[in-house]
Amino acid sequence: MAATPSPARQFSRRSVLRGGLGALAASAAGVPLLSACGGNSSGGDAKEMSFWNFYGPSDDQGPQSKWFVDTVAEWNKNNDVKVKLRYIPGKDYLNGTTLQTAFQSGQGPDIFLISPGDFLRYYNGGVLQDLGSALSEESKKDYLPGLLEARSVDGKVYGLPMEIEPLALYYSEAAFESAGLSEADLPKTWDQTLAVAQKLTNSKRYGVMFETLPGYYQNFTWYPFLWQGDGNAIKDGKAAFDSPAAVQALQFWGETIKNKVAPRKALGDGGGDVVSNLGSGAAAMQQSGIWAVADLRAKAKNFKYGIIPHPTPDGGKPATDLGGWAFVANSKGKNPEAAAKFIAWALGSTDAAGVERQRQWNTVVKTNVPPRKSVQEAADAKGAFGEGVLKKFVSEIAPTGKPEPRFPPEVYQPIADAIQACQLNAADPAKAAADAAEKIDTFLKTYQGAPIS
Amino acid sequence: MVTTTAPPSEPRARVRALPKAGMTRKRREALAAYAFLAPDTLGLLIFVAIPMVLAFGVAFFKVDGFGNYQYVGLANYKLMAGDDQLWASLKVTATYVVTFVPIAFVVSFALAMLVRNHFKGIGWVRSAFFLPNVVSLVVVGLIWQFLLVDKRGALSKILAPLGLGDVSFLGTPSLALGTYVVISVWFLMGYQMLVFLAGLKDVPKELEDAAAIDGAGPWQRFRYVIWPLLRPTSFFVVVNSTIGAVTGLQAFDLVFVLTKGGPARATSTVVLYIYEQAFTFNNMGYAAALTTVVVAILVVCTALMFGFTRGGRFDED
Numbered sequence: 001m002a003a004t005p006s007p008a009r010q011f012s013r014r015s016v017l018r019g020g021l022g023a024l025a026a027s028a029a030g031v032p033l034l035s036a037c038g039g040n041s042s043g044g045d046a047k048e049m050s051f052w053n054f055y056g057p058s059d060d061q062g063p064q065s066k067w068f069v070d071t072v073a074e075w076n077k078n079n080d081v082k083v084k085l086r087y088i089p090g091k092d093y094l095n096g097t098t099l100q101t102a103f104q105s106g107q108g109p110d111i112f113l114i115s116p117g118d119f120l121r122y123y124n125g126g127v128l129q130d131l132g133s134a135l136s137e138e139s140k141k142d143y144l145p146g147l148l149e150a151r152s153v154d155g156k157v158y159g160l161p162m163e164i165e166p167l168a169l170y171y172s173e174a175a176f177e178s179a180g181l182s183e184a185d186l187p188k189t190w191d192q193t194l195a196v197a198q199k200l201t202n203s204k205r206y207g208v209m210f211e212t213l214p215g216y217y218q219n220f221t222w223y224p225f226l227w228q229g230d231g232n233a234i235k236d237g238k239a240a241f242d243s244p245a246a247v248q249a250l251q252f253w254g255e256t257i258k259n260k261v262a263p264r265k266a267l268g269d270g271g272g273d274v275v276s277n278l279g280s281g282a283a284a285m286q287q288s289g290i291w292a293v294a295d296l297r298a299k300a301k302n303f304k305y306g307i308i309p310h311p312t313p314d315g316g317k318p319a320t321d322l323g324g325w326a327f328v329a330n331s332k333g334k335n336p337e338a339a340a341k342f343i344a345w346a347l348g349s350t351d352a353a354g355v356e357r358q359r360q361w362n363t364v365v366k367t368n369v370p371p372r373k374s375v376q377e378a379a380d381a382k383g384a385f386g387e388g389v390l391k392k393f394v395s396e397i398a399p400t401g402k403p404e405p406r407f408p409p410e411v412y413q414p415i416a417d418a419i420q421a422c423q424l425n426a427a428d429p430a431k432a433a434a435d436a437a438e439k440i441d442t443f444l445k446t447y448q449g450a451p452i453s
Numbered sequence: 454m455v456t457t458t459a460p461p462s463e464p465r466a467r468v469r470a471l472p473k474a475g476m477t478r479k480r481r482e483a484l485a486a487y488a489f490l491a492p493d494t495l496g497l498l499i500f501v502a503i504p505m506v507l508a509f510g511v512a513f514f515k516v517d518g519f520g521n522y523q524y525v526g527l528a529n530y531k532l533m534a535g536d537d538q539l540w541a542s543l544k545v546t547a548t549y550v551v552t553f554v555p556i557a558f559v560v561s562f563a564l565a566m567l568v569r570n571h572f573k574g575i576g577w578v579r580s581a582f583f584l585p586n587v588v589s590l591v592v593v594g595l596i597w598q599f600l601l602v603d604k605r606g607a608l609s610k611i612l613a614p615l616g617l618g619d620v621s622f623l624g625t626p627s628l629a630l631g632t633y634v635v636i637s638v639w640f641l642m643g644y645q646m647l648v649f650l651a652g653l654k655d656v657p658k659e660l661e662d663a664a665a666i667d668g669a670g671p672w673q674r675f676r677y678v679i680w681p682l683l684r685p686t687s688f689f690v691v692v693n694s695t696i697g698a699v700t701g702l703q704a705f706d707l708v709f710v711l712t713k714g715g716p717a718r719a720t721s722t723v724v725l726y727i728y729e730q731a732f733t734f735n736n737m738g739y740a741a742a743l744t745t746v747v748v749a750i751l752v753v754c755t756a757l758m759f760g761f762t763r764g765g766r767f768d769e770d
Contacts, residue, residue, distance in 0.1 A: 265603050265624035413734075424626060
């Protein structure tokens with residue numbers, strides 16, 4: 001690049017910045033190098049804490065943004081140590097570099113949101129604060145089984161989930177009617193799914209749709225199919241991906257493409273965007289999460305749809321993946337103790353105001369399954385899950401779920417490659433599963449962090 | 454510049470007689486030159502040169518993403534040999550370079566020849582060709598995604614009568630990289646066309662006229678007059694677009710928006726892979742090491758091109 005003639009400046013300068021990521025990495029890395037790791041002192045007692053999130057205060061000032069702003073305002077009114085929100089747009093937060101570069105340079109936020117896929121990376125990086133001292137026993141018991149365990153290491157809780165987002169298969173009533181099908185034809189097995197999808201596919205519509213874009217989200221949506229056959233990526237600390245369950249799940253997704261009943265590319269924001277795909281008529285059945293209920297309510301009010309649990313393989317059991325982000329505190333932040341207290345208060349309070357705050361978040365400004373029993377009861381009392389799809393999500397689908405695995409990238413990536421290869425490149429599922437298992441195994445042999453599963 | 458700024462009637466001695474703060478004219482000119490160059494030089498130094506040097510340093514460390522550095526010597530470089538994904542992504546980038554560079558060259562050169570001579574509405578035509586270049590690549594990606602989507606995109610509708618309505622240009626591994634070449638050619642052809650136009654402007658009209666008088670036809674005029682005189686421009690375009698194809702915006706932004714490296718890693722360019730290593734795997738040291746290798750490959754390629762073509766002058770002295 002240095003040898004570029006000067007008129008190439010238009011490219012070279014930007015390309016070094018954008019393309020030569022070492023430059024980015026280095027500039028991020030350069031700060032602590034030059035400032036001798038300043039700002040990384042732990043256990044401070046500063047009077048202001050930063051809270052990075054992708055909800056608020058956003059420009060649209062929608063209800064979700066308002067919940068964050070109001071919650072923080074409520075805390076600030078009654079506490080000396082104030083919380084200051086910093087909004088980072090979802091795309092930057094999820095796929096960008098903001099959080100990573102901040103932590104690398106010792107300037108990470110005091111409180112932030114974390115997905116299960118990132119939990120171990122941050123835990124192993126030594127930046128997650130134990131929330132235990134701030135959390136009452138009553139509060140811990142209020143969480144549904146497994147949710148705190150998924151965010152704990154050695155019995156210590158490091159993150160509080162704000163929501164549960166199970167996955168299901170959405171279907172369009174109009175598409176079924178136009179294909180001469182009725183509710184009785186809704187698929188219960190994988191074979192039925194392929195057969196029904198065939199009938200629903202025409203020149204403008206695909207019968208069924210799964211995510212095709214590689215990434216965390218695709219893995220998240222595929223795990224239920226693995227679990228249905230009692231498979232897993234890791235069992236007892238060893239790679240277990242090379243299993244009949246993984247092979248059949250990889251094969252099933254591949255067949256939807258091979259039979260041309262599922263698209264290779266989704267519309268809008270991808271496979272989870274129900275409004276752009278199912279709602280537009282591009283797909284007749286689509287796998288997505290509970291958030292789609294709120295999306296459809298807001299953007300396609302008159303669209304008629306239903307949901308069914310994921311169809312199962314022969315001899316398989318129902319399964320879904322319980323996604324959901326959590327609040328975590330930075331143990332190297334300016335005031336980790338106060339940050340932990342804030343999180344326990346915002347999400348875990350068991351008093352009436354705390355339950356109401358959670359009810360608002362889970363069933364008024366968003367459509368989630370509440371992660372706490374008392375909140376579910378309060379929401380039930382208000383009729384949030386009285387009927388329709390939400391009732392089905394809460395009573396039928398969520399109970400079959402497992403929390404989203406906290407696989408680090410070294411485990412997630414080989415699985416992602418196997419899914420992509422079998423789904424879109426007609427690879428042999430048995431070989432793909434074996435390759436992935438081998439890579440996971442190699443990683444596990446040298447892995448020294450917290451238990452993965 | 455020197456002579457025109459000085460009034461012709463002023464004797465030279467007078468200039469010398471009135472030295473401003475003891476500086477000669479030459480000195481002042483030099484100072485002005487440095488002052489003009491300084492902002493750009495500083496920008497390059499701070500945003501390019503220093504980060505490059507730092508990246509080279511970081512490459513010798515294991516960097517965990519949380520501010521911890523552990524010196525590991527050449528370990529990051531040794532990792533590369535067994536990294537299948539790296540080699541696969543280098544192959545993707547190489548395939549992209551050897552298809553994109555020649556196609557973009559031919560298309561933009563043809564466009565430049567097409568809009569070289571003045572005709573009515575030439576400004577509009579040139580602007581139209583250049584227009585894609587001023588649009589953000591993210592927007593470009595979104596538009597093409599819309600055009601190319603399975604069954605419902607504009608292209609699918611055109612191809613439907615041929616029975617190709619459900620071809621997924623971005624979702625099929627064997628087609629995705631080619632599609633991405635087409636989109637990047639469309640995006641960059643206007644810029645390269647302008648470079649060629651500038652080069653064509655420097656070809657003296659008299660030479661062409663003389664050749665025509667000597668009986669040279671259009672092809673011979675092109676082959677023996679225009680083409681040789683355009684070599685430095687062509688050389689610049691090739692070097693520039695090779696570098697752009699490896700590390701430019703289209704190698705990252707476009708892929709990130711369109712396919713995220715998929716389907717099945719068919720568009721996982723080396724730059725995208727470096728990004729994954731840095732920001733998904735938190736292997737910032739390894740990512741830095743990879744960057745130095747990519748820079749080294751580019752420097753070697755560029756040096757070879759310079760060497761073989763004598764800086765684009767080929768057989769000239």
